[in-house]
Amino acid sequence: MGKYSLESFEKYKVLRMRPQxxxxxxxxxxxxxxxxxxxxxxxxxxxxxxxxxxxxSVPDACGERMAETESGLCxxxxxxxxxxxxxGVTLECGLDEMKKRRLWEIAAEAFAPKRYYVPVAxxxxxxxxxxxxxxxxxYVSGGVYDACEAFAQNNAQQLYKQMPxxxxxxxxxxxxxxxxxxxxxxxxxxxxxxxxWNIALRRLMAPKAITAGGFAPLRFWWTNRGPAYCHExxxxxxxLVGGGTAAEMELSDRPAFIHLADRVHNExxxxxxxxxxxxxxxxxxFTLEGESLHLAHDGRTEDGTYCxxxxxxxxxPRPEFEHIWDDYFPDGYYxxxxxxxxx
Numbered sequence: 001m002g003k004y005s006l007e008s009f010e011k012y013k014v015l016r017m018r019p020q021x022x023x024x025x026x027x028x029x030x031x032x033x034x035x036x037x038x039x040x041x042x043x044x045x046x047x048x049x050x051x052x053x054x055x056x057s058v059p060d061a062c063g064e065r066m067a068e069t070e071s072g073l074c075x076x077x078x079x080x081x082x083x084x085x086x087x088g089v090t091l092e093c094g095l096d097e098m099k100k101r102r103l104w105e106i107a108a109e110a111f112a113p114k115r116y117y118v119p120v121a122x123x124x125x126x127x128x129x130x131x132x133x134x135x136x137x138x139y140v141s142g143g144v145y146d147a148c149e150a151f152a153q154n155n156a157q158q159l160y161k162q163m164p165x166x167x168x169x170x171x172x173x174x175x176x177x178x179x180x181x182x183x184x185x186x187x188x189x190x191x192x193x194x195x196x197w198n199i200a201l202r203r204l205m206a207p208k209a210i211t212a213g214g215f216a217p218l219r220f221w222w223t224n225r226g227p228a229y230c231h232e233x234x235x236x237x238x239x240l241v242g243g244g245t246a247a248e249m250e251l252s253d254r255p256a257f258i259h260l261a262d263r264v265h266n267e268x269x270x271x272x273x274x275x276x277x278x279x280x281x282x283x284x285x286f287t288l289e290g291e292s293l294h295l296a297h298d299g300r301t302e303d304g305t306y307c308x309x310x311x312x313x314x315x316x317p318r319p320e321f322e323h324i325w326d327d328y329f330p331d332g333y334y335x336x337x338x339x340x341x342x343x
Contacts, residue, residue, distance in 0.1 A: 017309035048085035058093035077110035088115035160184035198226030247272035
């Protein structure tokens with residue numbers, strides 16, 4: 001070991017863990033695909049079997065009985081907003097501007113927490129819903145080049161940073177899939193395209209040994225290789241598993257994976273009071289409601305976690321770990337680099 005090696009700068013022995021990435025493991029099979037389900041208000045709703053955007057058509061006659069129309073829209077939302085196959089809703093109606101605005105608002109509120117998707121081609125609706133903070137998704141459909149023009153005319157090119165984008169390409173539109181990627185599509189209809197987010201734990205640094213009941217300085221390097229942001233509010237969870245024990249380590253980190261590159265996070269966590277031994281260090285990313293995200297790794301457990309590697313827990317006191325970074329910044333001495341891929 002030379003005097004300029006990484007190890008010579010370390011104040012404690014470090015594990016650099018890099019879980020094996022696997023793009024095929026990222027999502028459930030249909031999560032990058034969706035279907036547009038068109039239905040008419042006050043008519044029967046078809047059974048949904050795959051991720052769907054509800055395009056609700058409001059007949060012109062409904063404008064003559066707005067109270068009944070509003071009640072019908074709320075009743076439809078009450079019936080469908082819990083359906084796991086519903087990604088969100090958009091309205092198709094030709095009423096006068098004041099009535100349309102009223103129905104847009106009702107739909108956005110009634111279907112929450114499902115998203116209200118605004119057609120990118122509808123500049124008036126997009127402007128109105130954005131100003132009120134009620135647009136939570138963008139819907140792209142119709143001709144590809146018309147959509148390109150709509151993005152430009154409505155200054156919508158950067159909206160993917162604020163909300164997911166659903167893209168309905170022409171039938172058998174494989175040749176247009178590159179447009180969906182350029183629009184940072186969360187999901188695509190009618191074509192196989194690179195869509196959605198692709199989050200992986202690129203590196204996790206931890207001490208080789210930690211103290212039961214003590215502290216553990218951890219350094220996470222996350223990456224998102226997909227074309228879309230993840231707009232879910234999330235939190236990272238860690239746990240130590242071994243010898244019949246599964247103990248969680250609480251993190252304050254609630255990362256927003258709305259990046260398209262890398263994110264580094266450092267945290268000193270409290271180690272649970274567990275028996276000495278070698279433990280499997282597992283990690284997972286969860287929504288604030290407790291639903292686990294599918295990450296770009298193999299070995300997903302039933303609880304939605306993944307194995308990062310093994311770590312030793314013992315009874316050796318290490319009080320310095322609680323403040324180890326006050327005067328020591330390990331990544332300041334060498335470039336941020338990937339550990340070797342497992343195997």
